[in-house]
Amino acid sequence: MTQSWASLGIDLHLEPAGPGLRKGLTDALRDAVRSGRLAPGTRLPSSRTLAADLGIARNTVADAYADLVAEGHLTARQGSGTRVAERAAPVPAAPHRKRPVRVPGRAGPAHDLTAGTPDLSAFPRTAWLKAARRALTAAPNDAFGYGDPRGRPELRAAVADYLARVRGVVADPDRIVVCAGVAHGLGLLTEVLSRRSGRSGRATVAVETYGLGFHREWLEAAGVRTAPLPFDADGTDPAALDAEQAVLLTPTHQFPMGGTLSPARRAAVVDWARRTGGLVLEDDYDGEFRHDRPPVGALQGLAPDRVAHLGTASKALAPGLRLGWLVLPPGLVDEVLAAKGYADTCGAPDQLTLAEFLTSGAYDRQVRLMRLRYRRRRDELVATLARRAPSVRVGGIAAGLHAVLLLPPGTESDVLRAAAWHGLGVQGLSWFRHPAADGAAGAPDGLVIGYGRPPDHAWQSALEALCRCLP
Structure with a gap:
C-alpha cells in the first residue's frame, strides 16, 4: 500500500x-x-x-x-x-551591531510602586483553568472560526449582565464591542472621531488636567487635538466644555487624583453632550474597587445615547488577558466596527473563558478577594506614612489600587531622585498633568503610588523603600 x-x-x-x-x-x-x-x-x-x-x-x-x-x-x-x-553551531556573520531591543519587564526597579497594574501574582490560575475547561467543552464548533467583529455573543451577554448589575450600565449585547483593552478601545473611538472630522479640520477632545499620558499621546498621534479642562478642589470642571467633539473622563474614580465627579458636574456633562451632540468617553478603569464609600454608578447610566463606556478586566484579573469592552450608543457601533476592520481581534477561547468566569460568579469572588487585600494594603500605607512621614498627606484613597501622596512644595524632584537611588519605581504627580493645563506654577507636588502592584512578599520592602525617600 x-x-x-x-x-x-x-x-x-x-x-x-x-x-x-x-x-x-x-x-x-x-x-x-x-x-x-x-x-x-x-x-x-x-x-x-x-x-x-x-x-x-x-x-x-x-x-x-x-x-x-x-x-x-x-x-x-x-x-x-x-x-x-x-x-x-553557526558563526554569527552580522556585518554591523544593532542596538539591543528593550523588552518591557525584563529589567526594572527593585521595588515597583508605579500605578496602573494589579498584583499579577494574585491571578486566579486554578479558577481560570476550570472556567476554560468548562467553556471549551461547551463551545460550539463555530466558536473557532472567523467570529463576529463585535466579539463572542457569550461574552457580550455576560458583560451586559455584569455591568447592569454592578455598574448600573444600560447594556444591550448588540451594542457591546469586545476589544483588546481600554487602549485598543480608545484607539477605535479616536479613529471614528478622526473620520467624522474629515476635511473640516482636526477633531478636538476635551480631557482632564490630570490623566494618563498615553491617552493624550494616542489621541494626538491620530491627529486629534486635546484640550485640558480646569481642575479644582471638586475635581474636573466641565463648565468649559464648548464645541469639542468629545470629552474623555474618569468620573467614578478620577485618575490619578482619586475623586468622584459630583452629581451636579455629571449632570452638566450629560447636558453638554445632549445640547451639542458631543460624545462622552467614560473610562471606567477600576469601578469595582471601592473601599470607604457606597458604589457610584457609571456615568453611562444617565445617558446611554451619548456616552461610550470603556471597561476592562485588566484590574480585576490581569492586563495580559488583553480583554476589554466598549458599550456604545446605538449610532456608533457600525463606525467602530469599520475602524476595527470588521475583524474579531481577541481570541475566542479567552473570550469564552471570561464569559464563563463572569456567569459562574468566579469574577465576583475574585473582585471581593482582591478588594479586601488592597484595602488592607491601603490602610497599612496610610498608617505607616502617618507615623514615619507626617508631612505627607495621602489622598485619593476611597477606591482603586493607587494613592496620591501630596508632598511639601518644591520637593517632588528631590523625592524622585531619592527613589531612583533606592531602586524604587514611582511616578511624580507632574507626569500626569497635561502640559497645556493652566496654573502649572501652583500645581501641587506629589507622588502617585500603585500600592496594588507588588506581590504580597514584596509589599513590605517596597513600603520601607518608599518611607526612606519621603521628606
Whole structure:
C-alpha cells in the first residue's frame, strides 16, 4: 500500500541544486547547517521520509547523510536518528551591531510602586483553568472560526449582565464591542472621531488636567487635538466644555487624583453632550474597587445615547488577558466596527473563558478577594506614612489600587531622585498633568503610588523603600 507523504514524519525544506542529486542534496544540507537554519541538536527526517518528500532514491539521501556525518556536520546514533552535530553551531556573520531591543519587564526597579497594574501574582490560575475547561467543552464548533467583529455573543451577554448589575450600565449585547483593552478601545473611538472630522479640520477632545499620558499621546498621534479642562478642589470642571467633539473622563474614580465627579458636574456633562451632540468617553478603569464609600454608578447610566463606556478586566484579573469592552450608543457601533476592520481581534477561547468566569460568579469572588487585600494594603500605607512621614498627606484613597501622596512644595524632584537611588519605581504627580493645563506654577507636588502592584512578599520592602525617600 502506498503511504502518503503527510504521514511520514518530520518535515524539512531543502532545495537541492547543481549537477548530481547526491552532491546537490549534500550541499543544501551543509549550507542549512552552516547558516544556522538547522540548529545544533535538530533531528532530521529519516532517509526514507526525506527521499519520499524530495522524490528521489532513499540511497541518495543515505549517502548524503553519511558524507555529512564524516565531515562532522551531522551525528547518527541508533535509536536517536540523525541530528545536527552540537559543534556545528553557526558563526554569527552580522556585518554591523544593532542596538539591543528593550523588552518591557525584563529589567526594572527593585521595588515597583508605579500605578496602573494589579498584583499579577494574585491571578486566579486554578479558577481560570476550570472556567476554560468548562467553556471549551461547551463551545460550539463555530466558536473557532472567523467570529463576529463585535466579539463572542457569550461574552457580550455576560458583560451586559455584569455591568447592569454592578455598574448600573444600560447594556444591550448588540451594542457591546469586545476589544483588546481600554487602549485598543480608545484607539477605535479616536479613529471614528478622526473620520467624522474629515476635511473640516482636526477633531478636538476635551480631557482632564490630570490623566494618563498615553491617552493624550494616542489621541494626538491620530491627529486629534486635546484640550485640558480646569481642575479644582471638586475635581474636573466641565463648565468649559464648548464645541469639542468629545470629552474623555474618569468620573467614578478620577485618575490619578482619586475623586468622584459630583452629581451636579455629571449632570452638566450629560447636558453638554445632549445640547451639542458631543460624545462622552467614560473610562471606567477600576469601578469595582471601592473601599470607604457606597458604589457610584457609571456615568453611562444617565445617558446611554451619548456616552461610550470603556471597561476592562485588566484590574480585576490581569492586563495580559488583553480583554476589554466598549458599550456604545446605538449610532456608533457600525463606525467602530469599520475602524476595527470588521475583524474579531481577541481570541475566542479567552473570550469564552471570561464569559464563563463572569456567569459562574468566579469574577465576583475574585473582585471581593482582591478588594479586601488592597484595602488592607491601603490602610497599612496610610498608617505607616502617618507615623514615619507626617508631612505627607495621602489622598485619593476611597477606591482603586493607587494613592496620591501630596508632598511639601518644591520637593517632588528631590523625592524622585531619592527613589531612583533606592531602586524604587514611582511616578511624580507632574507626569500626569497635561502640559497645556493652566496654573502649572501652583500645581501641587506629589507622588502617585500603585500600592496594588507588588506581590504580597514584596509589599513590605517596597513600603520601607518608599518611607526612606519621603521628606
